Amino acid sequence: MTYNELCRRLSPLYGEGEARAIVRMVVEDEFGLSPTDIYMGKVNQLSADERANLEEIVARIANYEPVQYVLGHADFSGRRFAVAPGVLIPRPETALLIPMIGSAAARPFTLLDIGTGSGCIAITAALDYPDATVTAWDISDDALRIARVNATRLGAQVCFERQDALAPPADTALWDVIVSNPPYICMSERAEMSPHVLDHEPATALFVPDSDPLLFYRAIARYATRALKPGGTLLFEINALYASETSAMLHALGFAASVERDQYDRPRFIIARL
Template identity: 40%
Template sequence: MLLSDFIREGRKALLALYPAPEAGNLMTRLFSARLGLPPHTPLVHPETEIPPASLDLLQDDLDRLLHGEPLQYVLGAATFCGRDFKVSPAVLIPRPETELLVERALAAIDGAGPGCRVLDLCTGSGCIAWTLMLERPGLCVTAVDLSGEALAEARSQFPDRPAPHFVRADVLTQPRIDGGPFHLIVSNPPYVLERQKAQMRRNVLDYEPEMALFVPDGNPLLFYRAIAGMALTQLLPGGTGIVEINDALGPDTADIFIQAGFSDVSLLPDLSGRDRFIQFQRPF
């Protein structure tokens, strides 16, 4: 089968689920990842045939996409900060905005020597913890999640590299994590309100882990209270905290850290200008 025919037919079928540019983009990313070909191949070499040995796999992949499964789960990989992370339905697919949290975290520990200690709460795929370690060898990173399946995925990411120390714990009930006190605490905890489900796409609701996403409408900031409590005792004086937040709850979330007594509490925007992060410091 000609690659261009497979792409055209796949894109047409995906229009039932996705806007045209996204349907085209999904097909391009699919063939490029599976066949190891550059994205422009069908334009430059329209005569390209799909190798017969790859056809069944590509057809299965397309069927999964047509059932609404996210491409990253189909491929088993998602790009984060320029690296491929393994992903399965046990972990949240890393989001581009979380890369900004990593940028801020790296800036916060700029110049820190080896032995600088970092705590990543609610680590999921481990994308934040691993990126920090890979960017700054010598950091001591502890990464926590409640899900054993997520931790197994996180532990397996880069088998040849020194790994973060992964710990299974409930951030909401366990006030102390070994490995501290920490110079930096980062977290992208669950923060989507149950009532926001109505605005979310089916491929997120049907495939991504519920416990990674949702918090009760009646107590939406429970993770931030727990993180503030933990940071009061486990962040070094002068240490920094950075958390990703629900953009609908910016000032209320910031207030938790202000009331807890942290200094320099700032609400920070993502690339579209929405409140997406809070950075704070433990006073000396």
């Protein structure tokens, strides 16, 4: 298969632009071909074993398996993180939380990442702000295993703990900053989502009941009212559909909260201070 043939095979599923990006990622990461190599037609000069491997990869992607799971990694904030089924794939927009963390507290500071998944937020913060003491929670053993692998490989000092965000401990004044990208997609939004997300990424990291879209935000915010140090900051990635409701809930709990927009000008984050 040539590069263009591979792109045409995936274009009906992903669109032409995304299909080309996926194929380019595969041939660069898996087979070490540069953009110049691709332009020179070296994709169709692969060995028989390499072509068989490429065919298997493309078949999995054509079945809507995320390319990050197929390759076993995803890039986040300039670093490569291992990912696997059962662990949410890091999104580029989530990386905007990292400078917000850095601006939220004087140095040194303590940080808690709730629902860490691959560990991308906690590990990046620990590496970017070496004077931070970072703890990360998740309820998923699979996520914690992958997060620890990532921390070890990247050389980050993070304390990972198995903890249910809906039943947090009775902590008091422990953290300067709490950050979370919790489950926030309502079940009614499933029809609008791509099969490569619905059929492969962990539902427990994505969905909340339609009857309580703020389920995790409310539990984490209540914990933060006692677990943040005076003047501490709570940072959320949010569902844009419920930005006003999330902000109102935080105000009712005594936070001064502001909604921040992402690179697409969508309400994406909330910064809340006690």
